[in-house]
Amino acid sequence: PARSTAQSTAGSAALFERAHAVTPGGVNSPVRAFNAVGGTPRFIESARGAYLTDVDGNEYVDLVCSWGPMLLGHAHRDVLAAVAEAAARGTSYGTPTRPEVELAEEIVARTPVDKVRFVSSGTEATMSAIRLARGFTGRELVVKFAGCYHGHVDSLLASAGSGLATFAVPGTPGVPAASTAATLVLPYNDVEAVRAAFAEHGDDIACVITEAAPGNMGVVPPAPGFNAFLAETCAAHGALFVSDEVMTGFRVTRSGQWGLDGAVEGWRPDLVTLGKVMGGGFPAAAFGGRADVMAMLSPEGPVYQAGTLSGNPVATTAGLATLRLATDDVYAHIDKASLLLQEAASASLREAGVPHLVQSTGNMFSVFFVEEDVTSVPNFEVAGTQRVDRFRAFFHAMLEQGVYLPPSAFESWFLSAAHDDRALDKIISALPAAARAAAAV
Ligand code: PMP
Numbered sequence: 001p002a003r004s005t006a007q008s009t010a011g012s013a014a015l016f017e018r019a020h021a022v023t024p025g026g027v028n029s030p031v032r033a034f035n036a037v038g039g040t041p042r043f044i045e046s047a048r049g050a051y052l053t054d055v056d057g058n059e060y061v062d063l064v065c066s067w068g069p070m071l072l073g074h075a076h077r078d079v080l081a082a083v084a085e086a087a088a089r090g091t092s093y094g095t096p097t098r099p100e101v102e103l104a105e106e107i108v109a110r111t112p113v114d115k116v117r118f119v120s121s122g123t124e125a126t127m128s129a130i131r132l133a134r135g136f137t138g139r140e141l142v143v144k145f146a147g148c149y150h151g152h153v154d155s156l157l158a159s160a161g162s163g164l165a166t167f168a169v170p171g172t173p174g175v176p177a178a179s180t181a182a183t184l185v186l187p188y189n190d191v192e193a194v195r196a197a198f199a200e201h202g203d204d205i206a207c208v209i210t211e212a213a214p215g216n217m218g219v220v221p222p223a224p225g226f227n228a229f230l231a232e233t234c235a236a237h238g239a240l241f242v243s244d245e246v247m248t249g250f251r252v253t254r255s256g257q258w259g260l261d262g263a264v265e266g267w268r269p270d271l272v273t274l275g276k277v278m279g280g281g282f283p284a285a286a287f288g289g290r291a292d293v294m295a296m297l298s299p300e301g302p303v304y305q306a307g308t309l310s311g312n313p314v315a316t317t318a319g320l321a322t323l324r325l326a327t328d329d330v331y332a333h334i335d336k337a338s339l340l341l342q343e344a345a346s347a348s349l350r351e352a353g354v355p356h357l358v359q360s361t362g363n364m365f366s367v368f369f370v371e372e373d374v375t376s377v378p379n380f381e382v383a384g385t386q387r388v389d390r391f392r393a394f395f396h397a398m399l400e401q402g403v404y405l406p407p408s409a410f411e412s413w414f415l416s417a418a419h420d421d422r423a424l425d426k427i428i429s430a431l432p433a434a435a436r437a438a439a440a441v
Contacts, residue, residue: 011055012043036408037395047074049418052404060404061423065414068247068276072325073418079280079321086317100311103320111255112268116288117297118311122246122275123151128305129271129287133207133240135303136296141201143208145188147217147380150244154179188379189223194233202237209242212257215412217383218366219359231267243269250277252362260362280318330417337419338363344428352435364412390438397434403427
């Protein structure tokens with residue numbers, strides 16, 4: 001029988017009400033408001049290892065991991081020690097520092113980039129990469145894929161009619177039509193759409209930007225060879241291939257998605273954007289790539305880009321400590337835990353008779369609550385056929401049993417090195433009741 005632990009959420013509810021009075025929607029990033037699932041967003045007081053504790057004292061196994069960054073788990077002792085030491089030396093100087101150099105060296109060693117520039121968020125990374133691609137090529141058009149999220153960059157907040165290559169219209173008020181008029185939105189995993197776009201506009205395309213493996217429409221892995229095809233097509237037309245690894249970088253392998261395809265197949269993206277794990281839970285992100293392209297960046301070249309807190313010594317120290325601890329053993333552990341959970345989630349849903357599909361790239365995975373006739377989710381259009389009502393029931397049943405899933409059906413589940421047998425057992429034993437709740441919808 002479904003357990004009801006009768007969580008109190010009074011403290012979270014009170015804070016949410018206070019937050020509403022002073023912050024739009026009560027949150028500083030929309031998905032945190034539980035809009036997609038309803039209910040009271042949990043205000044978290046502290047976190048350790050695989051667990052979150054909210055202001056009412058409820059404990060949850062965390063499957064969000066700060067939307068990716070917490071690869072080692074929360075409050076890792078060695079990361080905290082490095083951060084405390086760095087902070088005691090002062091928190092920001094507005095000068096170059098040692099940890100920036102060391103983190104850049106670590107990133108260059110792990111990824112296919114020759115040079116890297118630090119920024120403070122993934123949004124800044126993709127915004128800057130696109131400016132650089134336009135500056136380098138002297139072209140303006142940007143190709144993106146429907147369902148790929150690259151942060152809230154004006155030109156990338158674009159939706160498009162499904163199936164056809166269209167010049168995008170802004171996906172939100174406040175973005176000038178001119179910003180997205182130079183953005184072409186194509187269906188993901190669609191080779192023919194990419195060919196057609198390049199046949200028509202090839203001489204005007206500055207870059208193709210794609211999530212290295214999309215995680216923001218739920219996990220939709222690139223079809224075998226799709227990223228290689230994008231890299232080749234860009235090269236053939238003098239455009240740059242920008243691989244957005246903000247989510248996948250240093251998470252699905254020690255480099256990122258590139259470790260699963262490019263490194264094996266022998267190609268490199270021209271530019272890569274990074275964030276999340278490389279900041280160790282602090283605001284740090286980066287873009288990097290080919291030396292000749294990066295040489296266009298100020299002060300070496302004419303393309304302007306800057307940031308007061310870019311390369312911040314505390315943030316880069318946290319990132320460096322995290323990456324140094326992110327050994328092959330860490331990835332092996334998370335990969336194994338991920339497979340176990342994927343199988344357990346699928347088994348519970350099957351048992352309860354809930355149609356679904358589990359998709360993954362490396363250790364990132366999503367459970368799609370799609371109908372029986374859907375045998376794969378290759379793009380945003382198909383992802384959108386999900387039964388979000390079933391997800392909602394599933395989500396709340398997990399939450400009530402102390403498991404914190406991403407509060408949207410269109411997200412990846414994230415694990416960490418701290419997800420040990422006890423944490424995994426807690427998740428696995430919560431799954432059957434949640435699957436039954438989804439079945440009852
Ligand atoms: N790119 C990708 C692939 C992302 O997943 C995200 C954030 N989820 C971003 C860019 C934007 O990063 P940030 O939220 O740090 O601006």
